Every structure is written in C-alpha cells, then in structure tokens.
Amino acid sequence: MGVQLESFATFNVAIVVLAAGQWLNRRVPLLSAYNIPEPVSSGLLVCVLLALVHGIWGLEVSFNLATRDFLLLYFFAAIGLNADVRTLLAGGRPLALLVALTAAYVVLQNLTGLGVASLLGLNPLVGLLGGSVSLLGGHGTAIAWAPRFAETHGIANAMEIAIACATLGLVLASLVGGPIARFLIGRHKLKPRGRAREELERQGDEGAEVAAIDGSSFLQTLFWLNMSLAAGELLYELLQASGSNLPRFVCSLFGAILITNIVPRLLPVIPWPAESRSLALVSEVSLGIFLTMSLMSLQLWTIAELAGPILAILLAQFLIASLFTVFVVFLVMGRDYEAAVICSGFGGFALGATPTAIANMTSVAKRYGPAHRAFIVVPLVSGFFVDIINAVVIQRFLTLFG
Template sequence: MIIEFNQVTTIFLALAVFMIGTVLNKRIKFLDRFCIPAPVVGGLLFAAVITFLKGFDIVNINLDTSLQGLFMLTFFTTVGLGASFSLIKLGGKLLVIYWLACGILALVQNVIGISFATLFNLDPILGVMVGATSMEGGHGAATAFGTTIEEMGFDGALTIGLAAATVGLVAGGLVGGPIVKFLINKYNLKPVKTEETVVEAHNEVSDVTSTSFMMQVFIIALCMAVGSYLGTWFTDLTGFALPDYVSAMFVAVIVRNILDKYNNKVVEMKSISIIGDITLSIFLSMALMSIKLWEVVDLALPLLAIVLIQVLFVVLFSTFILFRWLGKNYDAAVMVGGFAGHGLGATPNAMANMDAIVSKFGPSQKAFLIVPLVGAFLIDVFAMPIIIISINLFS
C-alpha cells in the first residue's frame, strides 16, 4: 500500500515533527546537553518509522517536499542579511585570524572527506558530504547541498550528509570542554578583567509591527528573486553549478551593507532572525522526514571512520595551532572551545561549549563577540565557495 501526502499535509507533518523534537529535547538530557536540533530529533524519528514500515512491507509513505527549496532559499537569505560589516570591525585582528582558521578548516575537511572516501572506494562526491558540508556547514548546509547533489544523480547524498552532521554535532559538544580545560590547566589561564563593552550594532530592537515585519519580508523576497536569477545566469554563463540559495545569500550580504550605509535601521534583525529560525526548522524537518535510511546502511562504517578522522583533526588543529594564533591566553582557550563546537556542528553548539566554560572559569567578552559572528554567517564566505568548487570538480 502507498500513502501520498500533499504539500499542505507535508508541511503540517514537518511542524508536528518539529514539535515532537522540541518536547523530546526538553525531556531527554542527552539531547539538550549536546544541543541536537529539534528538527533532527523529530525528523530522524519519523524517518526511522518510515524505514520500519517499508522494511516490513506494511506501507510506503511518499511526501510532497516541493516547497522545501523555498524554505531553504529563505533561510540562507536571512543568513546573508545578518552579515553587517560594521559588526566585523568590532572583532578586530582576532576576528580575522579566527575567520581565516575557519576557512583553512573548511578546505582541510573537504580534503579529508574526499581523500578517505576515495580510499574506501566510495564516490568522491560523497566525501564532499562528509567534509565541510556536514562538519562546518552542519545540518543546514548538509540538507541544502545534499539536495543539490541528489538532483545531480547521486542517491543517498542527503542522508549521508545529515548522518555525518548529527555525529559531528555530538562530537563537537563532547570534545570542546575537555580541550579548553586541558589548555587552562596546562597554561594556568585566567580571565582578564576589562572595562571594554561590546556594542551590539543594529540590534537595538524596537517593537515588531506588521509594517516593519512586512518590510523585512520584502527585503528577503527581493534578495531571493535577484539571487535566483543571478545563480541561473552564472551557471548558464560558466557551466559552473551555483545553487540559488548561495547566490541569494551573497546578494543579501550586499543589500544589507548598502542599506546600512544609508539607514542602519531598515534591516531589523529580530524579525529576520524569527523568519530564519522558522524556515530553517521547517526545511530541516521536511528534509529529515524524507531521508531514506536504507540507502546508507552499507556505508555506515566507512562514513563513521571519516567523521572520527575529522574530529581528530579539529582537536589537534585547535589545541596546538589555533590556540597559539589567538594569543595563548584565556580568551584564546574559550574561542578554541567555540571553534570545536561549530567546526564540527553548529553555532549553538559553540555557544553551549563556551557558556559551560565561562560559567566555571570566568567571562570572556571577546570570545562571545567573535565566535557567533564568524559561526553564524562569516564562515560561509569561505566554506560555500570551497564546497561548490569541490562539488563541481567531482560531480
């Protein structure tokens, strides 16, 4: 028997999956401790149920996920609108160093993924999915690029990317704290008292109204429209695949900073963040609901081995190289904890790592400025081109 769900029912199921994941996160300490996203929890549970029903020939469930691309496009556009150059200036030299380190990590992660995939006799394009796409990129990038790669004819790419992102997310939460504790104890580090205050530029939030909210929707839609045409034009001109969501994100960066130059209150980040959170949750839920777990059973061991190698590299790089680049002080140690979090998972993971550290050892104002700024959007300036070039080289 086959059950078909239309667009509306699929969106309802995606929201239901998200709510179930939220409830489970609150009740299961392990999920809450490692900041596993609610869509991942609920989506994987739904995917497991579908796999069970299919495996025992009870029923096949087909979902209409045709609107998933729209939610994905919207989310990446909101990421671009968060990239204010005036915020970057606040981070100074340390932000640039940390940013470059993230770019180096993205490159090395792809080299590791592709190299070991080839060693294990897997298609190199699957190595891209276990590289920066799922490690630094997390579930968002794994979903976006996994969908794109599957459209190119590589079955299982989305499932592989999401599985790797989930393992990486847990690993990022596990290794961050121990690394920082090791550095603090070894070098006897202590927080430095400072009277410096960080100004959260453009984030003095006024009440959200229907008019101001619609202005943000208009700006997002403008960036999406221009970005989608730009991506198609670039691909037709060069033969180099540039997904719409990537071009829309970079258009959003340009639009944000042009608007800031003339009126820095036009872009209202509270509304943008709400829209981004909602669209991310829906598109992640839809993606995870529809993954085909049975397609990657035979690849489980080699993929797990590649992810473990990625984790080992992040631990060694952050402990023995990045810590020195950032100044070998307490702030550097805290930033290393954040780096491990979003280098293997996501920015919330990084913030959770750093929050656990500062609550025990003391505050680090610089770390809490630099890590979220880079992890939330600046990281994509390096990671996106590296991922796109890798996909085009090996597709």
C-alpha cells in the first residue's frame, strides 16, 4: 500500500520541513554544536518517521521530486558566479598546494572506499559512494551523483547509502578538525603570527558590507543564473555529442564560471550578482529545499542490511583522513600555526562540508589566535575547487571500475 505526493505538494511539504529544521537547530544545542545543516535535522527526522510508518503499518509514502534537480542546478550555478579568476589567484602558493593536496586526497579517499567495500564482498562502487561522492562532496554531490549509480550501475539503494555516509561524515568532520589542531599546536608549540585578532575582526566587519536585496537585484540574479543554466545545458549537449557524460550540475557550474569571468569584463557597466546577498539567498534556499526534498524521501529500510559495511567504510575513512591531515597536509602547508589551522579546516571538508571546515577553524582561532592565510585558502578550496576536482575524479573512477 502506498501514497505518492505530487510535485507541487512535495515542494510545499519541503518548505514546511525546512522551516522545522531551522526551528530544531535553534532549540537543540547538539545539532548546532555539530554543525548539522537544517535540512538534515528535519529531513532525516521525517524519513525516520516514514520508515516507522512503513515498518508498523506497511504504508509507503513517496514524493514526486521533479522540482529537485532544477534547484540543484541553481545552487551550483551560484557557486560558479562567485568564482572570479582574480579572487582564486589571490590565494597564491598556499592555495595551489592545498588544491594539489585535495586532488591527491580525493583519489586516496576513493581508493579507501573501494578497498574496504571489496574486502567486505560488496560491489566496489558502494565504496565509491562512501568515498568522495558523499564525504568530501557532501550531501549536494551525493544526491547529484546517486541516481547515476542506481540507473547505470545497478545499485538500487545508492541514494540511501550516499546520504547515510554524508550525514555521518558531518559528525566525524566536526570531531576530527579541532582535536587535530590542538594536537599539532601542543606538540610543536605553535603560536600565531601577524596582526592581532581585533584588527582581523574589524577588517572582516568592514569588508562584509554588501548591497541589500531589492526587486531589481533579485531579478538580475535570477537572470544570470538562468543564463548560466542555459550555458551549462549547451555545454552538456556538446559533451554528450562528443561521447562525454558529465552530470548537468557540473556543466551548470562550468557555464556560470565562464559567464562570470567573461561578461563583467566585456560589459563592466552591468551590475553583477557575484558575492551579493540576493545570490547568496537564492543559493541557500535552493540547496536547503533540494536537500530537504531528497532527505525526507529516503527509504531507510532499503539499506538496513548494509549498516555494518557502511560503518566499516566510514571508520576507515576517518582514520585515513586523520593520518593524511597530520602527516601530509601539516607538513606540506609549512608546519606552522597557520598549517595547524588549515589542518582543522581540511579535516572538516574532507569528511563533511565547507561550513564544518569554517566552524572547525573558527573554534581553533578563537582559542589560539587569528590565522589569516587559513581563512583565505580553505574556503576557496572547499567552496570551489573541490567540486571540479571531485567531478573529474568520480567520472574517472566510474570509467575504470563501473
């Protein structure tokens, strides 16, 4: 026996569930302490309740998710519109080093997942779902790639596996970054250098002022997002014609990057939405509703038999991330206080997401002192370069092992 909500009803239910997640995160300190995203808080609660309904009464509630994929395209296009080449180059040598380390770690994380899954007698691609697809990629990337694992590679419960790994990864990411920085700072007796924390905070406050949202700026943002999606669709069709098969959301990301680095230079008089509040709002709402719709529609009973293997894969990933951060990232990034703070951020996005990385670094900086370089390079890598590197590596692994 089953009930399906149509697309319009699903969209409105997702809005209510997202609002519930915001309320839960304000009311339950543990959720905010571990930086659990609002859609995850309420979306998982709903899917657990629906699993209980299925288990007790045999009623299966499902949702029409036609709106979901469009929201994902908006989110990745918003990332691309903020990716000005001049800003990316401002990170200099530390940025280049961290990008290279991240690329190496993406490969290592996927090899770890594939290896553990193979040892447990599972389809090796289950390990890929427990690798950079869900951990370094986070919920957005996990949900974006999971349908391909299900439709092309025959892993029917790919979405549930990916979301379970991404959610537990957030908790692990929150646990690994701070302790690693504390260990490195204490072991090597590290201290911050440069300007005082008060000066950094004052400059941050002064630099944070952006234009307020009005009807005109909001419409401009929607227009350029739509142009990015159009460019992404053109790129997608060209790649399809040439035999390549990148997902649409990656093409939307590239399309937005091309537009934001060409149009403002050719037509400098046009107001541009990059770094604007309107773009941030569209991005936040799109991702929030997208994640909520995806999470509340999970069918948890389909992965009950994989609970043990998933935990085994995540334990291995936790150990590998910790060792790589302490013995490789810290060494390459300079073995100083800044490197220790970067390590706390790397642990955050290697297993979780950019907000977790920033939360880890902020906690360390509040206790030990400012780390200017870390707060420049880590957000650039985790918020932009990770998505491009991850898409290329995942595609390559699917070609080799799919």
